[in-house]
Amino acid sequence: MAFGGAPAAAPPVVLAKVKTGIGPCGSAPLHGFLYVANYGSATLVRVDPRTNRRVRTLRVGFQPCGLVAGGGALWVDGYGTNRIEKVDPKRFRVVRRIRVGRQPFDVAYGFGSVWASNNPDGTVSRIDPRRGKVVRTIRTGGAPAGLRVAAGSVWVGSSTGGAIFRIDPATNAVTRIRLGTSNSPWLEATAEAVWVANRADGTVTRLDPATNRVVATIRVGTNPVDGVVGPDGLVWIPNQGDNTVSRIDPATNRVVDTVRVGNGPFVVRRAFGDMWASSFAGDDVWRIRLR
Numbered sequence: 001m002a003f004g005g006a007p008a009a010a011p012p013v014v015l016a017k018v019k020t021g022i023g024p025c026g027s028a029p030l031h032g033f034l035y036v037a038n039y040g041s042a043t044l045v046r047v048d049p050r051t052n053r054r055v056r057t058l059r060v061g062f063q064p065c066g067l068v069a070g071g072g073a074l075w076v077d078g079y080g081t082n083r084i085e086k087v088d089p090k091r092f093r094v095v096r097r098i099r100v101g102r103q104p105f106d107v108a109y110g111f112g113s114v115w116a117s118n119n120p121d122g123t124v125s126r127i128d129p130r131r132g133k134v135v136r137t138i139r140t141g142g143a144p145a146g147l148r149v150a151a152g153s154v155w156v157g158s159s160t161g162g163a164i165f166r167i168d169p170a171t172n173a174v175t176r177i178r179l180g181t182s183n184s185p186w187l188e189a190t191a192e193a194v195w196v197a198n199r200a201d202g203t204v205t206r207l208d209p210a211t212n213r214v215v216a217t218i219r220v221g222t223n224p225v226d227g228v229v230g231p232d233g234l235v236w237i238p239n240q241g242d243n244t245v246s247r248i249d250p251a252t253n254r255v256v257d258t259v260r261v262g263n264g265p266f267v268v269r270r271a272f273g274d275m276w277a278s279s280f281a282g283d284d285v286w287r288i289r290l291r
Contacts, residue, residue, distance in 0.1 A: 015052070023040025026064075031089055042062050082102055084116050085097050102119070105118075115149075122142060164179065199225065202241075215253075265280065
């Protein structure tokens with residue numbers, strides 16, 4: 001069954017396996033290219049989607065992972081440097097390094113700000129992208145991890161504490177939303193739903209952003225992590241423990257199929273009409289096409 005209850009389409013196919021570097025993590029499209037942060041090789045690479053090849057490589061700080069495009073720039077989290085790096089995509093060089101908290105897990109762009117989650121500090125840094133400075137350190141508690149911007153809020157996953165957090169960008173006020181799980185670091189958010197990957201128990205929790213209430217719990221694969229809504233309207237959740245992606249139909253809150261991907265998939269992103277799954281335990285990103 002596919003989204004909206006229509007007959008199931010043919011399963012997705014692997015279009016290409018793009019060599020990027022050791023431990024590919026976050027990815028983001030910008031100006032006709034896909035950029036990938038390689039955690040293991042401390043690089044940011046530019047991939048040409050027309051050829052499915054890496055065309056440029058930039059050395060960045062130690063252990064980069066989270067990556068987002070915003071304000072005409074790329075923003076890279078430096079888990080091993082406690083900094084967010086701003087990259088000019090035209091010159092393809094680091095133009096600013098911004099000190100945040102310890103071990104930033106992820107980075108997001110929205111509401112005129114860059115946001116960084118400082119995992120062991122229990123805080124989120126709000127950065128003015130024009131000045132390149134932290135303008136507010138917001139205490140959330142827990143262990144802030146994945147970030148999303150949607151439904152008028154910044155959503156923050158947490159790797160401890162059984163809860164996630166919702167930040168109001170107008171006031172920087174924090175709402176704690178209890179899930180009853182132990183490890184929920186990664187999430188995807190839209191205006192209609194927030195999807196929280198619960199690593200420890202192999203499930204995804206669906207929240208209603210209008211009420212902050214849990215409306216469904218869906219079993220997926222082993223160690224679900226950082227997914228996204230695809231062009232098919234399904235929610236793509238990578239399962240790092242079994243090298244698969246589960247596709248969830250929001251109309252039924254059920255997994256409609258499971259896609260085999262690379263080694264230790266961590267992040268799935270949508271770009272150029274396709275899905276891109278990073279093989280965190282390998283050295284490539286798989287490009288997957290819908291049929």
